[in-house]
Amino acid sequence: MNSITINKSMEMKREYDIIVCGGGVAGAAAAVTAASKGQSVLLIEKSNILGGLATLGLINLFVPMCNGRGKQIIFGLCDKWARLSAEYGYDTIPKEWKNGEPKEPTEIRYVQRYSPYIFALQLTEEITASGAELLFDCIACDPVMEGNVCKGVITESKSGTEYYGCRMLIDVTGDCDVLRRGGVPTVAGKNFYTYIAKLITLETCAKAVEKNDISCAFGSVTGGNINLFGDNQPADIPCWSGLTAEEVTDYLVTNQHAMLENLKKTDRKSREIAQFPLMPQLRTTCRIAGDYSLKIEDAYKHFDDSIGAINDFEHRDHLFEVPLRTITRKDYPNMLTAGRSASGIGYGWDLLRVIPVSVITGQAAAEASILAIKDGVGVSDVNIKKLQAQLEADNIMIHFPDEYIPEDRTVIIHGKNAAEIPGGHM
Numbered sequence: 001m002n003s004i005t006i007n008k009s010m011e012m013k014r015e016y017d018i019i020v021c022g023g024g025v026a027g028a029a030a031a032v033t034a035a036s037k038g039q040s041v042l043l044i045e046k047s048n049i050l051g052g053l054a055t056l057g058l059i060n061l062f063v064p065m066c067n068g069r070g071k072q073i074i075f076g077l078c079d080k081w082a083r084l085s086a087e088y089g090y091d092t093i094p095k096e097w098k099n100g101e102p103k104e105p106t107e108i109r110y111v112q113r114y115s116p117y118i119f120a121l122q123l124t125e126e127i128t129a130s131g132a133e134l135l136f137d138c139i140a141c142d143p144v145m146e147g148n149v150c151k152g153v154i155t156e157s158k159s160g161t162e163y164y165g166c167r168m169l170i171d172v173t174g175d176c177d178v179l180r181r182g183g184v185p186t187v188a189g190k191n192f193y194t195y196i197a198k199l200i201t202l203e204t205c206a207k208a209v210e211k212n213d214i215s216c217a218f219g220s221v222t223g224g225n226i227n228l229f230g231d232n233q234p235a236d237i238p239c240w241s242g243l244t245a246e247e248v249t250d251y252l253v254t255n256q257h258a259m260l261e262n263l264k265k266t267d268r269k270s271r272e273i274a275q276f277p278l279m280p281q282l283r284t285t286c287r288i289a290g291d292y293s294l295k296i297e298d299a300y301k302h303f304d305d306s307i308g309a310i311n312d313f314e315h316r317d318h319l320f321e322v323p324l325r326t327i328t329r330k331d332y333p334n335m336l337t338a339g340r341s342a343s344g345i346g347y348g349w350d351l352l353r354v355i356p357v358s359v360i361t362g363q364a365a366a367e368a369s370i371l372a373i374k375d376g377v378g379v380s381d382v383n384i385k386k387l388q389a390q391l392e393a394d395n396i397m398i399h400f401p402d403e404y405i406p407e408d409r410t411v412i413i414h415g416k417n418a419a420e421i422p423g424g425h426m
């Protein structure tokens with residue numbers, strides 16, 4: 001299972017230090033970080049723009065990057081990109097956060113809703129500037145394995161079937177597609193009935209003109225409209241894992257029928273779909289069965305191998321640290337993941353998969369890969385102090401300050417006391 005036989009006549013097209021499979025925000029962050037440090041990097045993206053769910057999938061919101069008391073937790077490339085997206089697209093950063101962390105405590109959270117397509121163009125600019133090579137419209141298929149060591153990846157594109165070699169492979173396809181095919185243990189998730197497109201109406205357009213703000217022109221139309229906690233998931237609609245062609249198709253067909261039914265109820269002359277999700281809006285398809293899985297009980301815990309402090313995007317105060325082990329497997333020395341396929345359980349997975357945290361783990365996957373190559377060790381065995389020093393130099397907060405921990409450490413998730421949620425599952 002975990003060794004792919006390649007056609008003997010297939011020659012390696014080129015060898016890279018690092019191959020990044022998938023150009024979502026995690027992949028873009030990994031590729032920019034590694035290439036700007038002088039590594040040879042190939043970024044393989046199956047669609048035609050960068051950003052994944054954050055652009056193609058129309059999920060255009062950097063969720064809160066602070067603790068809800070005026071303290072910023074998420075910095076690094078995420079902070080840079082959130083601000084960059086506000087420079088040329090919509091700027092919805094609250095005024096309290098316009099110039100960085102506010103001087104006074106505030107409950108207003110640091111968020112940014114951006115133009116998805118302009119942000120995608122900016123990501124392409126970032127990749128080009130970093131020196132990473134990019135292949136659009138190219139699918140990363142099977143990894144080439146020698147035992148548990150990855151020698152490269154087979155791709156399918158206009159050029160046909162090709163083989164690219166690498167020293168490290170980062171699978172950020174969002175679904176762990178490449179790791180899974182290489183035999184790396186993974187865990188499937190479940191996905192609720194959710195599908196949203198952006199709608200313009202005569203009313204929203206008039207509002208945009210009145211406010212002189214084009215972002216007001218967009219409303220939404222849904223197929224399924226179920227939130228991340230699965231509230232009110234209809235009993236007769238299944239949850240999808242999204243891991244087979246049939247399931248993905250069923251998810252899309254069910255939701256597209258529902259979206260059309262919703263549109264039929266509106267006046268055809270007064271509205272139009274302006275932006276359509278060009279990838280399935282599935283939250284948690286598949287994650288690595290990592291050396292560690294983040295869970296709600298880890299709130300306020302420091303980890304020796306933290307690669308970044310993060311805040312809970314839904315609830316104030318809750319702070320976590322992401323262990324390197326959530327993106328690695330000790331038995332696979334040169335393959336790792338980042339983004340929404342990092343290892344978390346229940347709400348712990350939700351904490352890891354959002355855009356700001358995906359950017360952090362993407363950066364960390366790149367820095368860990370660089371160190372593994374340099375020191376000739378497996379990625380789980382890198383010198384953690386050296387890695388943390390590098391991430392700090394990249395402006396990532398490794399450990400949250402203890403003074404940010406509230407007196408009352410009770411963790412309430414979606415109205416439930418986390419201590420009473422069995423296994424941390426919602």
Ligand SMILES: Cc1cc2nc3c(=O)[nH]c(=O)nc-3n(C[C@H](O)[C@H](O)[C@H](O)COP(=O)(O)OP(=O)(O)OC[C@H]3O[C@@H](n4cnc5c(N)ncnc54)[C@H](O)[C@@H]3O)c2cc1C
Nearest residue numbers: 022024025026046052053140173174281339340353354355
């Ligand atoms: C309904 C919904 C609402 C959400 N709301 C928010 C929100 O408001 N704010 C927030 O911060 N987060 C939100 N999220 C989460 C967030 O959007 C994603 O989890 C995050 O963007 C994941 O980034 P990623 O790079 O890990 O993966 P993805 O965005 O999934 O990127 C994976 C990329 O890999 C490419 N790819 C896949 N397979 C291959 C292959 N074999 N070869 C080459 N390329 C491949 C894809 O085309 C894609 O570009 C939401 C998610 C959903 C589904």
